[in-house]
Amino acid sequence: MKLLNARIAADVVALSLRNDELHVALTQRKNEPAKGLWSLPGTFLREEESAEDAAAREITEELDLPREQVRLEQLASYSDPARDAATPSERVLTVAFVALASALPDPAVGTAATAAEWVPVEEALSRDIAFDHARIIRDGVERARGKLEYTTQAVALLPETFTMSDLRRVYETVWGTSLDAANFNRKVLSTPGFVIDTGEQRRGRGRPAALYRAGDATRLNPPLHR
Amino acid sequence: MKLLNARIAADVVALSLRNDELHVALTQRKNEPAKGLWSLPGTFLREEESAEDAAAREITEELDLPREQVRLEQLASYSDPARDAATPSERVLTVAFVALASALPDPAVGTAATAAEWVPVEEALSRDIAFDHARIIRDGVERARGKLEYTTQAVALLPETFTMSDLRRVYETVWGTSLDAANFNRKVLSTPGFVIDTGEQRRGRGRPAALYRAGDATRLNPPLHR
DNA sequence: ATAATAGTGTCTATAAGACACTATGAC
């Protein structure tokens, strides 16, 4: 009866909105095992490094995202002996994280600057995904969906300032539903500290929209319903 | 820059109600490191074993609980390099679980049959706790408190049949609040599949109480508020 | 003017909270 000695990976389900669609960051594996398949950006823990440290390192190095614009949260750990089918002899335990990233200015995506590619979640799940990463993506997306209900984390998917419509579209996109604008506005504005009116406006095709920034509230009580 | 190779522990925050008080299972460490301090029941993963396997093994072997009467759920992983201060040279990553156990018949607790002791949560946190297990206990209790709000998991802390008052007392005990019996009854009975009336009754000091058993609903929508 | 987007007003339906009330047992 031997005890396990394993390497630890920190894998990140990085989510971001692009063109009103939820995207996840994927990297194509350049080495065995699972060479050529798509996987979550991840890294092995170094000595003297926590899983959180490693995930933060991955976000800045591999995804090239500014750390302060990303909300990072532990998702779960995956330790099934068969999860890394290509290397049955060597166990890898993954501590998975969900990262909610601000919508990015166009040039930062898909350029050579980052090794990762942002892929719509639906399309990502239809690709050949390495290991158990398809399940981790599903778990991460489901976690994000749930968190929107009872936290204010939707703002983490938006830039510093945003309109009510922007915020509502985050919910509609992540949940795949449509929400009544009037009721949504009332709900958000009646939650103290959810958003703060900047006094600024954004002009576009129609009536100018008030610009808000995130307040310091974290919980939504009572929650929003999908 | 060396990669980490670590042993993996599965530690269990086992919660149960005794005398209208929330208890957590603790074991006193018999060996170094942290000899003599109190810790969560836990075990190292064996080769070919997942963290879930190891936690289930710990529940049956160390806590002597029948597996089907315990609801086991992953809590989080703890990987801070300094978390096991006594052995800085050897890293241990813990995958922590929350286990909700049925209230037990008296003889099963504190006897020689189990190596663990059930301790009221408050008292447990005032003892000398090994490693970062005090934090894990707090995280686990907080997770359980939150889960009661939007799931039907409260029934996992009760025996197979129970009265409305029993169920209400689970909430009151875990949350440390008091709930209006009339409103609580309406809320529970209006959630399809939360509880099922067995037709049986329990007789005691006052009017006999209807006995219920758990239904197959898992989510509570809208949630109950603390 | 028209289209487009932002935002308000208001009615209704649902559910929570407060709490007075009735019901059924042991003694």
Next chain:
DNA sequence: GTCATAGTGTCTTATAGACACTATTAT
């Protein structure tokens, strides 16, 4: 009868949902 516990009825208040309406811009 009293006490203890279980359970119901009902009024008030808060909020979600539906949806008609007004407001302000670009073109």
